[in-house]
Amino acid sequence: MVLRTVFRAVIMGPPGSGKGTVSDRITKSFGLKHLSSGDVLRANIEAKTELGLLMKSCIDQGQLVPDDVISRLILSNLRSMEQSSWLLDGFPRTVAQAESLDGVCSVDTVINLNVPFDTIKERLTSRWVHLASGRVYNTHFNPPKVPGIDDVTGEALTQREDDTPYTVTRRLKAYEHQTQPVLEYYRSKGVLETFSGTETNKIWPHVQAFLARKIPSSSTTSGGQAAVGKA
Numbered sequence: 001m002v003l004r005t006v007f008r009a010v011i012m013g014p015p016g017s018g019k020g021t022v023s024d025r026i027t028k029s030f031g032l033k034h035l036s037s038g039d040v041l042r043a044n045i046e047a048k049t050e051l052g053l054l055m056k057s058c059i060d061q062g063q064l065v066p067d068d069v070i071s072r073l074i075l076s077n078l079r080s081m082e083q084s085s086w087l088l089d090g091f092p093r094t095v096a097q098a099e100s101l102d103g104v105c106s107v108d109t110v111i112n113l114n115v116p117f118d119t120i121k122e123r124l125t126s127r128w129v130h131l132a133s134g135r136v137y138n139t140h141f142n143p144p145k146v147p148g149i150d151d152v153t154g155e156a157l158t159q160r161e162d163d164t165p166y167t168v169t170r171r172l173k174a175y176e177h178q179t180q181p182v183l184e185y186y187r188s189k190g191v192l193e194t195f196s197g198t199e200t201n202k203i204w205p206h207v208q209a210f211l212a213r214k215i216p217s218s219s220t221t222s223g224g225q226a227a228v229g230k231a
């Protein structure tokens with residue numbers, strides 16, 4: 001009998017390190033469901049929910065939103081993905097968040113994108129996003145086919161209000177002080193895998209090979225349900 005189980009991964013790295021870009025490649029290659037905390041927050045802002053409006057000023061100022069708010073939001077989303085293999089992007093960003101995640105499930109692997117801050121700064125000011133899907137472009141690295149237009153839907157792309165040089169500096173500070181300790185937290189649990197570099201196209205083959213070893217019978221179907229077969 002084949003026992004089916006699920007695979008749970010987290011992707012970490014400073015703002016602009018390529019988490020969204022690599023997550024997109026992982027979901028396409030391995031069929032994991034992708035949950036991005038930034039996308040969930042931006043969807044709330046776009047929908048003008050009470051929570052979204054409350055969180056907007058934190059985000060625009062480059063600060064992290066409160067642990068209890070984001071933990072509740074993400075853990076409730078994860079409950080609806082219980083039967084699926086998933087990739088969590090942008091959460092946890094503090095040790096308190098990592099502990100709250102541990103309270104509901106254990107993480108199989110944490111992919112850490114280690115990209116120098118200097119590389120990141122110039123990337124973010126040329127980032128364009130399709131808000132509804134979270135698809136991300138860059139005027140130099142992966143431009144849309146038509147400038148300012150999403151390749152898939154034909155809808156308009158926007159620039160994030162928190163991608164200004166001043167706010168990016170604040171976000172990098174928040175990363176250093178609040179998020180870097182989470183790397184130590186996962187390192188001590190033996191699940192941290194770090195990938196260093198300045199170009200996603202060079203980092204990606206290593207991430208792909210690593211996950212191919214970790215998820216031996218991974219599903220590449222579009223169902224997004226990468227059940228891992230165990231003998």
Ligand SMILES: Nc1nc2c(ncn2[C@@H]2O[C@H](COP(=O)(O)OP(=O)(O)O)[C@@H](O)[C@H]2O)c(=O)[nH]1
Nearest residue numbers: 016017018019020021123127137138141199200
């Ligand atoms: N120049 C360059 N831009 C990249 C590279 N990888 C990703 N980007 C772009 O950098 C920006 C940040 O990447 P993203 O995946 O959104 O990073 P995240 O903030 O960690 O989720 C986006 O505009 C990407 O298109 C790369 O290797 N070189």
Ligand SMILES: Nc1ncnc2c1ncn2[C@@H]1O[C@H](COP(=O)(O)OP(=O)(O)O)[C@@H](O)[C@H]1O
Nearest residue numbers: 015016037038058059063064065070090091093
């Ligand atoms: N886990 C989290 N904890 C606290 N704030 C968060 C979290 N995830 C996202 N945010 C807020 O949303 C903003 C955008 O997040 P995100 O889209 O993940 O940025 P990036 O991909 O550039 O690192 C963060 O700067 C922060 O204000």
